[in-house]
Amino acid sequence: MPEQGSTPLVLVAGTATGEVLRLDEPLSFWGGMETVGGRIIDQRHPQVGEIVTGRVLVMPFGRGSSSGSSVICEAVRAGTAPAAVLMAERDDIIALGAIAADEVYGLLMPVVVLPQEELDGLQDGAVVTVEVDGTVGAPGGAHNPA
Amino acid sequence: MTLRLEERDEARLAGLEGPAQQMASRVVTRLAAAMGADVLIDITGAHIDSCLYHGQAVLDFANRLADDGARVVVPTTLNVSSLDLLHPEHARGDPEEARLSRRLMERFEEMGCRPTWTCAPYQLEVRPGFGEQIAWAESNAIVFANSVLGARTNRYGDFADICCAVTGRAPAAGLHLDEHRRATLVIRLVGVSADLVERDVFYPVLGGLIGRLVGKAVPVIDGLEPGVSEDRLKALGAASASTGSVGMFHMVGSTPEAPTLEAALAGNEPVEEVTVTAADLRDARDRLSTTTDGDLRTVSLGTPHYSVAEIGRLVDLLGDRRIDDGVAFFVSTGRDVLHEVELRGWADRLADAGVTVVTDTCTYFTPIIQDVTGTAMTDSAKWAYYAPGNLGLEVVFGSTEDCVESAMVGRVVRDEGIWADA
Numbered sequence: 001m002p003e004q005g006s007t008p009l010v011l012v013a014g015t016a017t018g019e020v021l022r023l024d025e026p027l028s029f030w031g032g033m034e035t036v037g038g039r040i041i042d043q044r045h046p047q048v049g050e051i052v053t054g055r056v057l058v059m060p061f062g063r064g065s066s067s068g069s070s071v072i073c074e075a076v077r078a079g080t081a082p083a084a085v086l087m088a089e090r091d092d093i094i095a096l097g098a099i100a101a102d103e104v105y106g107l108l109m110p111v112v113v114l115p116q117e118e119l120d121g122l123q124d125g126a127v128v129t130v131e132v133d134g135t136v137g138a139p140g141g142a143h144n145p146a
Numbered sequence: 147m148t149l150r151l152e153e154r155d156e157a158r159l160a161g162l163e164g165p166a167q168q169m170a171s172r173v174v175t176r177l178a179a180a181m182g183a184d185v186l187i188d189i190t191g192a193h194i195d196s197c198l199y200h201g202q203a204v205l206d207f208a209n210r211l212a213d214d215g216a217r218v219v220v221p222t223t224l225n226v227s228s229l230d231l232l233h234p235e236h237a238r239g240d241p242e243e244a245r246l247s248r249r250l251m252e253r254f255e256e257m258g259c260r261p262t263w264t265c266a267p268y269q270l271e272v273r274p275g276f277g278e279q280i281a282w283a284e285s286n287a288i289v290f291a292n293s294v295l296g297a298r299t300n301r302y303g304d305f306a307d308i309c310c311a312v313t314g315r316a317p318a319a320g321l322h323l324d325e326h327r328r329a330t331l332v333i334r335l336v337g338v339s340a341d342l343v344e345r346d347v348f349y350p351v352l353g354g355l356i357g358r359l360v361g362k363a364v365p366v367i368d369g370l371e372p373g374v375s376e377d378r379l380k381a382l383g384a385a386s387a388s389t390g391s392v393g394m395f396h397m398v399g400s401t402p403e404a405p406t407l408e409a410a411l412a413g414n415e416p417v418e419e420v421t422v423t424a425a426d427l428r429d430a431r432d433r434l435s436t437t438t439d440g441d442l443r444t445v446s447l448g449t450p451h452y453s454v455a456e457i458g459r460l461v462d463l464l465g466d467r468r469i470d471d472g473v474a475f476f477v478s479t480g481r482d483v484l485h486e487v488e489l490r491g492w493a494d495r496l497a498d499a500g501v502t503v504v505t506d507t508c509t510y511f512t513p514i515i516q517d518v519t520g521t522a523m524t525d526s527a528k529w530a531y532y533a534p535g536n537l538g539l540e541v542v543f544g545s546t547e548d549c550v551e552s553a554m555v556g557r558v559v560r561d562e563g564i565w566a567d568a
Contacts, residue, residue, distance in 0.1 A: 069198075073203040100304075103173060
């Protein structure tokens with residue numbers, strides 16, 4: 001269900017800075033990205049071939065197999081994961097991958113649910129910072145959407 | 147909503163029961179918070195999919211728990227792995243990856259999980275009862291547990307499954323709760339022949355269609371004769387959990403929470419009503435194939451693992467015939483089912499017909515099939531959905547009868563007549 005309200009809902013807390021990569025469709029990490037190069041490999045995905053590594057990934061919601069959790073954890077371990085994932089709906093598969101990476105490797109990939117209008121304000125390619133409280137803004141402290 | 151923990155959860159989080167309980171509790175509570183659960187509930191069983199090796203991360207996670215002495219506190223079964231331990235001669239994969247896979251499997255056995263190595267734990271002698279709260283992974287097992295057994299599980303996966311098993315706790319969210327189990331969408335058949343509904347192949351095709359239609363919603367299928375068999379419900383559920391993310395469905399008169407349509411809807415009006423026609427089913431069947439003919443090299447049945455009854459049907463279909471020499475014919479099943487099959491004397495009949503039995507794993511992700519250049523045939527919507535991407539082969543979906551007849555002559559033959567309008 002879409003989350004109501006205007007405050008960020010932090011699924012996994014952390015800080016991250018990176019260029020926004022807006023996905024036109026949800027991505028299933030299992031079968032959808034490879035963890036050696038961080039590339040989208042789902043041939044049916046409109047952004048197949050894009051590299052997610054270090055990007056602040058913006059997508060409406062997650063999809064696909066629960067094995068996506070281990071793909072995310074593996075990508076965080078390998079250093080090929082997104083810097084952060086921002087969505088309009090909760091997704092426990094993505095959250096769990098980030099939680100496991102924190103538990104085993106002490107590496108944090110923030111996962112935050114934001115209102116759709118706030119996600120809509122994030123321009124593809126803009127550099128943004130995700131704060132521990134889930135706010136997203138320009139690097140350097142301004143907590144306004146880029 | 148804030149998560150309210152009990153004292154025993156707080157004690158584990160504080161490390162009073164050791165580092166393994168602490169880590170597992172932390173994962174369960176963090177997951178609960180991410181899911182928006184307000185409490186944790188006790189579970190009575192678990193089924194683990196984390197034992198399937200796909201990368202260093204899952205092994206590192208299992209090592210952390212096992213090294214710290216983690217033990218499961220509820221009866222816990224293990225899903226398929228990447229290896230067929232009973233038939234190691236089938237393996238064609240990388241030996242180093244096989245070593246890591248075996249190590250991962252051992253770590254879960256050390257934690258007290260039963261080495262059942264099957265994706266169909268509901269075919270084991272002991273299985274969850276109606277209303278039991280459990281934490282199961284493996285999409286086809288999840289949808290079977292919720293829909294057919296009336297047990298209650300969310301769609302658990304890697305990391306969560308073992309942490310629930312070690313703590314005996316799960317987030318009170320999703321399909322654990324009444325309000326998320328009722329159907330919101332009604333599916334009815336129009337113009338589908340009674341003959342097709344009487345055939346096994348109807349059910350995986352309908353399931354594949356439903357998965358695409360409903361995504362992760364809970365549908366109820368109305369209008370079929372009551373008492374549809376478990377094997378047919380299993381095929382429907384597995385298909386819907388492959389093409390979509392279905393965690394539960396109802397079928398009026400056949401699944402335990404749907405004695406009537408009203409019961410499945412819990413008295414509410416459906417959000418949507420969908421009709422399915424014979425043309426929709428033909429389209430759904432066609433979507434399960436990547437080609438229509440070609441040089442048949444492989445047949446693979448048993449995804450999910452075949453039951454004793456399904457193997458019995460295969461034995462009957464084979465008769466005393468022998469499969470064409472150019473076709474490799476596999477059937478995947480659990481080791482417990484295989485034991486029963488051997489007792490009935492069917493294993494010899496399968497071998498005589500040229501059938502290779504695979505246990506503990508599945509042919510759609512484990513390198514067992516030798517020749518992936520030709521066409522493969524299957525009666526499984528799940529196999530048809532995943533195998534082309536995983537193995538790089540072309541697939542034709544057909545009925546079990548189609549698969550057997552095609553294997554006899556070495557080329558694809560399908561009975562098209564059964565798909566006609568009523």
